[in-house]
Amino acid sequence: MGRRSDWTGTSCPTARGADVLGEPWTLLLLRDAHAGVTRFEQFREHLGIADNVLSARLARMVETGLFTRVPYRDGGRTRAEYRLTPAGADTLPILHAIAAWGDAHTSSPAASEPMRLVHTACGHSTRPGESCDHCGAEIERSGLRLVESWLHHFDLPLAEPVG
Template identity: 40%
Template sequence: MSYADFASLPCTLSRPAALLGERWTLLLLRQVFLGTRRFEDFQSTMDISRSVLTDRLNVLLQEEVLKRVPYQQDGRTRYEYRLTTKGRDLYPVLMALRTWGEKWMAPEEDESFHLHHRDCGGGVRAKVECTGCGAELTARDVQVTARS
């Protein structure tokens, strides 16, 4: 099934999967959330080819996950990539993947960075909760019903 096929399905999971399913996209977003903003910095920190990086950035720009912001360097206008509101809203998605990865696929060696709450220093994890009562939920706690 192609990207266009996934993106056109009437499903709120298949459409984001079409956008985020390419492996470099999630790693690129990780770098943006870590503060990387410039093309050369993405390329050097990720060891990604220029053509793949250009393609991934263009998709994220087209989908309005990122925006290009001009800056001056050596008298020339250059651009850096910043998250839009739509892009910042992907943070819980990345944190959910990280939380799952820490539990089930953590490397034997320690990661090069840890995430901590700025105010209290506590660790960071993703959770799913009920919008009504605030209870933390698992798949067994959720009932699926057809829209009427």
Template identity: 40%
Template sequence: MVKRTRLDDSDCPVARSVDTIGDWWSLLIVRDAFDGSRRFGQFQRSLGVAKNILAARLRALVAAGIFEVVPAADGSAYQEYVLTPKGRDLFPVIVALRQWGETHSFTPGEPHSRLVDRLTGRPLAPLRVEADDGRAVEPGDTVVIKVDRESPRAKSG
């Protein structure tokens, strides 16, 4: 079996994010948590994933601080997986993937699930990337400032 490349020490925030949550099962587990799933069996039924794979992904998501395991809300002996603040911060990522998929993964008129505002029942506005002054920012408007590995890192005193 091919060993997965670790990216947890990369200077790139995208690489570190992918290292933590980039597995497609993990993203779908997080999606289901936003849809209300909390128990192992709920995730398993929704995703149809093998139990050993689901258990491994949930363990990794708990270890990464995306989920926490809590006693079942109904007082039963079950445990539930609850998104932490770190996990809830993935909501814009899931919405962005959903909106990209709605635009690029379906033929015109093809039915698909929809995410709507609970208050109004209307679809969400398309996400947009903004500068800190509110301007819309496109890829050509940005630049990545890479870490200079040759110079010593600044030390805080």
């Protein structure tokens, strides 16, 4: 399926943001990347996405600066990991807001815990930001853990961006 529209040339920041982030697979790939998923096979396994669609999405996310491609050796073969860039890392509040909206305004086919960010120092849930909602302490990305139990059972420190 081709792209619906190209809003790269508009002065509207919402349209430009939608141009980069508006495709559903992009948001799900970002969600998994924040939890530390980096490899093609892991994304495919978690999302059940077709290889050609995944390949095209990852290439677009590298092109738009959300991911950087980092080579690694797997046996005798060179493969790539896809790591969040600072721009990709900046999507965390967006994903958190979409998850909160989805939890409040859509129904789940099974009981599930909402996606949460946990401040590791105090152990309480918080929102992305400069300080913890519970204890008020200043928080760094490395001091947050993503808890997402309904699909992949993530309970991991947030992946650090590259660059």
